Amino acid sequence: MQHFSRIALIVLDSVGIGALPDAEKFNDKGVHTLGHIAEHQNGLSMPNMMKLGLANIEPIQGLEPVAEPQAYFGKMAEISKGKDTTTGHWEMMGIFTEIPFKTYPEGFPKELIQEFEKRIGRKVLGNKVASGTEIIDELGEEHMKTGAVIVYTSADSVFQIAAHEEIVPLEELYHICEVARELTLDEKYSVIRVIARPFVGKPGHFTRTANRRDYSVEPPEKTVLNRLAEAKKDVIAIGKISDIFAGSGITRAIHTQSNMDGVDKLLDTLAEPFHGLAFINLVDFDSKYGHRRDPVGYAKALEEFDTRVPEILAALQENDLLIITADHGNDPTHHGTDHTREYTPLLIYGRSLSPIGQSLGIRRTFADLGATIAENFSVQAPKIGESFLSHLK
Numbered sequence: 001m002q003h004f005s006r007i008a009l010i011v012l013d014s015v016g017i018g019a020l021p022d023a024e025k026f027n028d029k030g031v032h033t034l035g036h037i038a039e040h041q042n043g044l045s046m047p048n049m050m051k052l053g054l055a056n057i058e059p060i061q062g063l064e065p066v067a068e069p070q071a072y073f074g075k076m077a078e079i080s081k082g083k084d085t086t087t088g089h090w091e092m093m094g095i096f097t098e099i100p101f102k103t104y105p106e107g108f109p110k111e112l113i114q115e116f117e118k119r120i121g122r123k124v125l126g127n128k129v130a131s132g133t134e135i136i137d138e139l140g141e142e143h144m145k146t147g148a149v150i151v152y153t154s155a156d157s158v159f160q161i162a163a164h165e166e167i168v169p170l171e172e173l174y175h176i177c178e179v180a181r182e183l184t185l186d187e188k189y190s191v192i193r194v195i196a197r198p199f200v201g202k203p204g205h206f207t208r209t210a211n212r213r214d215y216s217v218e219p220p221e222k223t224v225l226n227r228l229a230e231a232k233k234d235v236i237a238i239g240k241i242s243d244i245f246a247g248s249g250i251t252r253a254i255h256t257q258s259n260m261d262g263v264d265k266l267l268d269t270l271a272e273p274f275h276g277l278a279f280i281n282l283v284d285f286d287s288k289y290g291h292r293r294d295p296v297g298y299a300k301a302l303e304e305f306d307t308r309v310p311e312i313l314a315a316l317q318e319n320d321l322l323i324i325t326a327d328h329g330n331d332p333t334h335h336g337t338d339h340t341r342e343y344t345p346l347l348i349y350g351r352s353l354s355p356i357g358q359s360l361g362i363r364r365t366f367a368d369l370g371a372t373i374a375e376n377f378s379v380q381a382p383k384i385g386e387s388f389l390s391h392l393k
């Protein structure tokens, strides 16, 4: 069996590949992020991902499978009871989330908001489920006049705080988030993530900045990342990965501004020597296009990523393994603005592997990834997941 000295794991945030069998329970019957974007655009120009075998995973209207895919390919099911970023990434690294995280479809309880207002010395606006761009359009002006911060949530377990950078300086916003983080760690509330959502601009023309910051809870048990770090391997987190794991098991964190900046930083990372895992999340697909229900923008982002694939392949050394997947869906043609319950694509490429990839079938859980990575680096396997390392030849 081959072992690899470096693994690069790329998560295309929200690029799902069709409804999971239990999608109906999530109000997501018939969703298909990649398929519906391709259908909407009458095809997608992603020649490099096609060469790897993206369209070989399953038939997708407008995308042609290739005769000789360069990568091993398949799709993965999520067994955890959730469709958010945290649940998806944690499952990849071996955690089964059986009890869904607490969500707040009616907004946060009054007593929590009152305590929060008291502690931060500012009032709260909103306190409801909303889309982040819509709620700043709706309440941004009032926020600027009164200095009250905008609090909102979604179908996920998130406490999001939006504020204009010129009204609430970033340092203060981050402090406010720390207060919210502390209050919502209480079991009574158990919110998974507090998120700072700074924005700039004039009423009617607000834009969010890249100064977003996530305050996550630590995973409830050790993940494959912890096992790697304990075994003195490098665990390099690029983009929001470090936030998602609250820094746990990460040996180096690199923050990014955008998908393309993320790819640049991955290339920089691959150009340097390391031994272990480079784990990157490209969030624009999700935050800029999926939640905004913008299939045209989403398609462009996919095509833009595709143009960078040759550079990524060229940056790989003989003994490297590249894995491309996603953490959930976010079908921009589906109702609402939330994630969608989907399979995620799986593409695995290595220069030392056979030039024609085989099917890895339908993986029962995202944790097959963690199990594979653990086996590769000879660290303790996660409780769930089956390694497919021996299939890679």
Ligand SMILES: O=P(O)(O)O[C@H]1O[C@H](CO)[C@@H](O)[C@H]1O
Binding pocket: 085, 130, 131, 132, 133, 153, 154, 155, 156, 157, 158, 160, 195, 287, 291
């Ligand atoms: O609508 P925006 O602010 O982008 O928020 C989205 O981002 C959150 C965190 O990923 C999701 O829960 C969803 O609410």
Ligand SMILES: [Mn+2]
Binding pocket: 013, 014, 084, 085, 286, 327, 328
């Ligand atoms: Mn995500």
Ligand SMILES: [Mn+2]
Binding pocket: 085, 286, 287, 291, 339
């Ligand atoms: Mn999202």
